[in-house]
Amino acid sequence: MSSLKEILINKNITCKSIWFMRQAGRYLPEFRKIRDQNKDFIKLCLNSALSSEITLQPIKRFNLDSAIIFSDILLIPYASGQDVTFLKNKGPKLGEFNLKKFLNRDLDIFIKNLDPVYKAINQARKKLDKKKSLIGFVGAPWTLLVYMLNLKEKDNRISLSKINSKKNNLDLILTKLNEFICLHIQKQIEAGADVIQIFDSWAGEIPEPELNSFCYLPNQKIVKFCKLNKIPVICFPKGIKENYANFNKIIEPDGLSIDYDIDPCWAAKNLTNVVLQGGLHPKFLSESDEKMYVETKKYLDAFKDVPYIFNLGHGLRPETDPEKLNKLIKFVRKYI
Ligand code: CP3
Secondary structure, three states: OOHHHHHHHHOOOOOOEEOOOOOOOOOOHHHHHHHHOOOOHHHHHOOHHHHHHHHHHHHHHHOOOEEEOOOOOOHHHHHOOOOEEEEOOOEEEEOOOOHHHHHHOOHHHHHHHHHHHHHHHHHHHHHOOOOOEEEEEEEOHHHHHHHHOOOEOOOOOEOHHHHHOOHHHHHHHHHHHHHHHHHHHHHHHHHOOOEEEEEOOOHHHOOHHHHHHHHHHHHHHHHHHHHHOOOOEEEEOOOOOOHHHHHHHHHOOOEEEEOOOOOHHHHHHHOOOOEEEEOEOHHHHHOOHHHHHHHHHHHHHHOOOOOEEEOEOOOOOOOOOHHHHHHHHHHHHHHO
């Protein structure tokens, strides 16, 4: 069994595991080389040979304990029929959401559109050492809705008026989205993914009274689906602060990825019966070695007596120096 699974399933505290969110991507020169020749990001995600190669790039370079499939959470809206484009230095831009088209989307067509992702998982799994996990992933419904309904304003805040105007149809949208997400998870498992991570990157923007309907319930449904399929699942409800404790009690995921706002000592005390992951602010990879080690030690010390997966409090930044990441990995391996 891979070290990641050994921790998530058996809560084995002697087993240590390191991987990084966004480990396959823009900070790596070998990725940039491929990216420069493949201007269309969605097409690149749907090129099975290249996406399995990109998935394995950080494993080859750093011998990390797990690989995460090179793909994107926005392939779900893409496969459901919405236009998705990635503008250089501006991030994703989605076409107008068409309710009727979305609700009537045939599940077979949806899956057919994503078939190259499953082929990429299959190819990567074959080349990956058996002792390493291959992580499949999805975006949580709320985070997908932020992009699908274009809820982000210029200042990066979320416009709730836009979602309120869709209130009557929201349950229908969430139900269909859950169906797409669970199917996508099932297909990733069949293709060879052995752990699933759910990214709820915009959960912190949900007003407190709506947390239950937009964050807890949708994540709970997906976690239940993963448990039914006997696959370990890690949740990442970024930005919900002390509500992490409620989230953990209600949803009961196998793993919980903490963001950089969560104090590690608070987490060790208040987030129990779950395997914790992550925490370190990615910005410390741009500071001095000493500062990076001091900050890293805070997490390693706080979690030394509990099962813990080393990772960051959000994804690796594009400006990260791969050599600096190498130093961090060496430090963590020596310390744990
Ligand atoms: O983690 C990995 O290495 C696997 C691949 C992966 C990507 N996106 C590749 C990618 C994963 C797990 C994601 C998840 C994702 N995508 C999230 C959740 C995690 C998070 O960071 O909060 C979100 C919100 C997205 C949506 C998305 N995709 C955005 C906002 C952007 C543009 C800016 C950015 O953050 O990179 C992307 C593009 C994207 N997805 C790139 C990569 C490598 C960069 C593409 C490029 O070369 O321009």
